[in-house]
Amino acid sequence: MADRLTFNLSTGGDVVIKLRPDVAPGHVERITDLASSGFYDGVKFHRVIPGFMxxxxxxTGTGMSGSDKPNLKQEFSSEPHVRGTCSMxxxxxxxxxxxxxxxxxxxxxxxDNQYTVWGQVESGMEYVDALPVGEPPREPGTIVKATVA
Structure with a gap:
């Protein structure tokens, strides 16, 4: 299984995420399958709340849709939701x-214990910090390309 996911963001660089199959194997498999298929390429950050997430x-960029795959069973853990935590x-x-x-x-x-943590940003958090804010942002930041390694 892959151990890193990279989002190249429109804000200027790569966000490298260490995947956590040890705490959320089903979610990591879904994210990496979608990323490998090109699903995330061009997708907007439709909700950016400073100091939160x-x-x-x-x-669709609306926050009301998802992939055509079935929903996932929760894999909640006590992993902390802190700066750089990636969760579903x-x-x-x-x-x-x-x-x-x-x-x-x-x-x-x-x-914590209510959302499934699947990764942690290792580098490039400054590009996440630079995403335009709003719900939705007037000019949303996007994932230019997602790659799995």
């Missing part, structure tokens, strides 16, 4: 994660 992974977005149904994810800007420990 940047959310993307919806091909979902509805109020704990088993509704699909393709949307978020990257934490800072401490969001209140999300």
């Amino acid at each position: 940047a959310q993307g992974g919806d091909p 977005a979902r509805t109020s149904d704990p088993n509704s994660a699909n393709s949307q994810f978020f990257i934490c800007f800072g401490d969001a420990r209140f999300l």
